[in-house]
Amino acid sequence: MTDDRNEELESVIGKAAFDESFAQALSDDPAAALESVGIEPTDDMLEALSAIDAESLKKLAQAFEPQPGIG
Amino acid sequence: MYDDTLIEVAAEADMQLRSNLADRAPFVARAVDAWLVDMFGQASLSEVFTRSEAFPTLLIPWWLDGSLGERHRRFHRDLAYSTMNGYLYIRLIDNLMDRDAPGDVTLLPALSFFHLEFLEPYRRLFGPGHRFWADLRTIWLETADVTLHDASLGDVDRSTFERVSARKTGAAKIPLAAVCHYRGQLHQLSRWNEFVDGFGRWHQMHNDLFSWRKDLEHGAATYFLSEGRRRSDGAIEDWFIETGFDWGTGQLNEYMAELRRTAGTLAAPEPLEYLDDRQQSLDRQVAEVARGLAVVAGVRQAL
Numbered sequence: 001m002t003d004d005r006n007e008e009l010e011s012v013i014g015k016a017a018f019d020e021s022f023a024q025a026l027s028d029d030p031a032a033a034l035e036s037v038g039i040e041p042t043d044d045m046l047e048a049l050s051a052i053d054a055e056s057l058k059k060l061a062q063a064f065e066p067q068p069g070i071g
Numbered sequence: 072m073y074d075d076t077l078i079e080v081a082a083e084a085d086m087q088l089r090s091n092l093a094d095r096a097p098f099v100a101r102a103v104d105a106w107l108v109d110m111f112g113q114a115s116l117s118e119v120f121t122r123s124e125a126f127p128t129l130l131i132p133w134w135l136d137g138s139l140g141e142r143h144r145r146f147h148r149d150l151a152y153s154t155m156n157g158y159l160y161i162r163l164i165d166n167l168m169d170r171d172a173p174g175d176v177t178l179l180p181a182l183s184f185f186h187l188e189f190l191e192p193y194r195r196l197f198g199p200g201h202r203f204w205a206d207l208r209t210i211w212l213e214t215a216d217v218t219l220h221d222a223s224l225g226d227v228d229r230s231t232f233e234r235v236s237a238r239k240t241g242a243a244k245i246p247l248a249a250v251c252h253y254r255g256q257l258h259q260l261s262r263w264n265e266f267v268d269g270f271g272r273w274h275q276m277h278n279d280l281f282s283w284r285k286d287l288e289h290g291a292a293t294y295f296l297s298e299g300r301r302r303s304d305g306a307i308e309d310w311f312i313e314t315g316f317d318w319g320t321g322q323l324n325e326y327m328a329e330l331r332r333t334a335g336t337l338a339a340p341e342p343l344e345y346l347d348d349r350q351q352s353l354d355r356q357v358a359e360v361a362r363g364l365a366v367v368a369g370v371r372q373a374l
Binding site: 010013016034045048 | 308362369
């Protein structure tokens with residue numbers, strides 16, 4: 001894997017983990033979500049992403065959102 | 072976690088604070104109201120103080136006092152009133168130092184009210200030459216010192232975390248000193264102070280772990296982020312997903328184990344029960360994050 005491809009991949013992984021709207025998009029329309037971050041989706045990718053658990057991904061992002069409180 | 076009487080006491084202290092501020096400094100009161108809404112939305116100060124995830128700054132003196140005799144409601148209302156004012160004093164300064172938190176320099180005159188009212192209940196309880204004041208001075212200035220020290224850090228290792236960052240909540244020892252002096256039971260103080268220090272480590276590590284995204288965005292130096300930079304040669308996000316979260320929960324577990332040992336030396340059952348609740352709540356958070364990270368691993372494999 002080239003450095004550019006690796007960087008691109010890590011950026012998508014980071015978005016999937018910490019961006020709620022991207023997590024939802026990845027679940028609703030994986031092809032469009034991947035294209036939106038510059039990845040040309042393959043059939044294998046789309047098949048692997050077809051049953052993605054968007055709720056768990058969204059909760060992951062929410063777990064690290066700032067919470068109001070007395071700290 | 073909070074019994075009904077303590078919740079009532081907190082609500083009374085909150086109302087007293089609002090009422091005194093509105094009577095004595097109405098202009099400041101309006102600005103403070105807006106600031107509190109910015110920070111906490113529609114939640115009252117007493118609600119925020121008694122949330123299950125809040126630093127138990129009202130609970131610890133409540134437990135300590137209950138272990139020494141029958142609690143006096145008026146005394147605890149005084150402690151809560153002082154603690155809320157002291158907290159707002161520290162929080163306003165913290166927010167202004169952070170520059171990215173609610174509050175601006177026009178709120179600075181509110182510090183006069185918060186500081187006076189933080190001290191006022193203790194003035195009524197303890198005379199001018201009372202030994203309580205030496206304890207207060209030591210704790211209050213140490214808290215100021217570590218707050219400034221922490222803000223100056225560019226990198227935080229474990230030792231610095233424990234000596235500096237985790238001691239920013241040290242002002243919680245002031246009402247404990249008040250309880251011990253009020254009851255004439257000073258020999259109890261050091262063990263309860265140790266509990267506050269231990270809880271401060273766990274609490275700060277918890278904050279570092281679950282607020283790492285905000286800290287990263289704002290350029291804050293924390294133990295968790297510093298360790299991430301030491302342990303990875305790429306983006307912090309990748310380190311977090313691969314091993315960082317597990318590392319952070321491992322630190323939390325170590326601090327909790329230490330804290331439970333300290334709590335076991337206290338002549339009160341509530342601290343251990345409280346730690347059980349916090350651990351269960353953390354376990355649920357960790358399980359939820361682990362489920363999410365497993366999905367992320369699936370996404371990585373798919374790509």
